[in-house]
Amino acid sequence: MKQAYFTVLENTPVARGVYRLVLAGDASDCTRAGTFVNVKVEGFYLRRPLSVCDVYSREEENDTLVLMYKTVGGGTEAMSRLSSGARLDLLTGLGNGFESDNALKYADNARNRALIAKKDAPDAQDGALLVGGGMGAAPLYMLAKQLYARGVKTSVILGFNTLADVILQREMQPFCSSLTVATADGSSGNKGIVTDFIPKNPPYVYACGPLPMLKAVYDRCTDGEFSFEERMGCGFGACMGCTCKTADGAKQLCKDGPVLKREEIIW
Amino acid sequence: MVDLGVTLCGLQLKNPVIPASGTYGFGYGHAAFYSPEILGSIALKGTTEQPRFGNQTPRVAECPAGMLNSVGLQNPGVDAVINEELPRLKSVFSGKVIANVCGFSVEEYVRVARRFDEAEQVGIIELNLSCPNVECGGMSMGATPSGVARVTGQVKKTVKKPVIVKLTPNTLDITALALAAQDAGADGVAMINTVLGMRIDIKKQRPVLANARGGLSGRAIFPIAVRAVYDVYEKVNIPIVGMGGISCTEDAVEMMLAGATAVQVGAENLRDPFACKKIIDGLPPLLASLGVQSITSLIGAAHS
Ligand SMILES: Cc1cc2nc3c(=O)[nH]c(=O)nc-3n(C[C@H](O)[C@H](O)[C@H](O)COP(=O)(O)OP(=O)(O)OC[C@H]3O[C@@H](n4cnc5c(N)ncnc54)[C@H](O)[C@@H]3O)c2cc1C
Ligand SMILES: Cc1cc2nc3c(=O)[nH]c(=O)nc-3n(C[C@H](O)[C@H](O)[C@H](O)COP(=O)(O)O)c2cc1C
């Protein structure tokens, strides 16, 4: 956890109401996919939580941090008016993030099980399935990149309402063995919702998106991690604003989350 | 050298700045940003006898110059606070802390206060008679002078440590509450807790908070708090811990001029984790520029 100032390098629209914000600063705490930053927006009281979408660290130079956000209210609309050179106050390194080790373990187990059972086991090399809905694609992009670097074979399913909302499809492609885009109206990729494209025995699942999507994905898999959203007062465990009930008791989604293991989740 | 030390109910504080209950967890969360050792003291999250999950989410809402919360006293219960939270806090803060006590009956206040009375790290017991986010207990017991007197009197009979009563602004006359606390034996009053408020989502046409109503805190309530402390200072002779909307060193000084012996900083800790540190660091230069040698000379100095 750190507080740091970043400089806006780029703030460009990439889809309907969606901006890609590229920042320069100390992102040394942003190494884990699924963690988030809390952005102070001029004129607003509470900070706005946004997932880390990508990060490049550079020796002896500022790191580059990439965020993707959708304008849904006053705070994100004010962000969309930031121009390059503007300074932003961020709390970085917030939340637990995804555990990419779990996909590796799963891939190993699946390989072993495949040797015994031969059939019905997932493809021996398929370690992970990433399922994203809307802006949920943002943290999954960084995860896909990291899983790829660790040699985990990964499939990705991204769901959107319509073509104008599609993000990160092209960027994600090089890091996964298969990429399925689903749109509700069929205007891009396949017509349907993400769960229509989840295979019968999915490998380890990583999901991020709206609540109904998370629940539907949960019902279609046996093991995985799910990233949740809650309104936050602080983002670092001080206010008890973001509490949710889990099988292990009350948890703060900003500190013990936003990622919960499948077995912890209570709907 | 400007002297920042104050004495609050017999407790020596190296400076008058204390993070307010509910905005600093159990003290060790902010340690990632700076060492809590610099603080005058720490007010712990409101604690009840049994663990409480609190209210449904959303529990926080954005407001102009402030925020609403309806956390509803989420806490792990007094046993866990004493056995788990206090030892953890000890590793980052060696001073005495303020235990914020809440209950749903007079008896519960007494039982929780008695537990903290035995805890070595606790220097002061703060009775939260002002939480607006629970159905019974909290503000429902603290909004009338008779309620304040009843709880304060019973707790004072049982504990040895100093007792400060935290008052609500959601009442007809806060000075009457303060007087009731003083008459019942309170060693001090803390004020103000949050101001009742609500936000409505115009797209959903429903209140933003799951609990509909919440407590407003942050800069927006600062003038309300200054007025309340000023008026209470004229009526009581026990020390006042002033809070409500303090966000910078100047605010802390203003609150002391109104009559506060020490100040608590709440919501500002959430948007700026360094808030208390900045306020403390700002005191020596500000006091020097005001020609003040000892911070205690500020207390109530605005009164003629
Ligand atoms: C851990 C986490 C990661 C997130 N990552 C992203 C991301 O990568 N890209 C993205 O576009 N959005 C993300 N969000 C959602 C984003 O924080 C909200 O859309 C944003 O705060 C809305 O602010 P606003 O002022 O525009 O909207 P308003 O509705 O005006 O906001 C009012 C208040 O509600 C809060 N709020 C509103 N919607 C949400 C929400 N869905 N989740 C949490 N708080 C909310 C705001 O913080 C603010 O306090 C994330 C949320 C969380 C909790
Ligand atoms: C998220 C949050 C939780 C709070 N929890 C408590 C609590 O448990 N007990 C209590 O006495 N006051 C609680 N308060 C009230 C504060 O301690 C303080 O009285 C109030 O917020 C006004 O100060 P501020 O404007 O500086 O925040 C809480 C306030 C906030 C914002």
Ligand code: FES
């Ligand atoms: S947002 Fe404050 S504790 Fe999680």
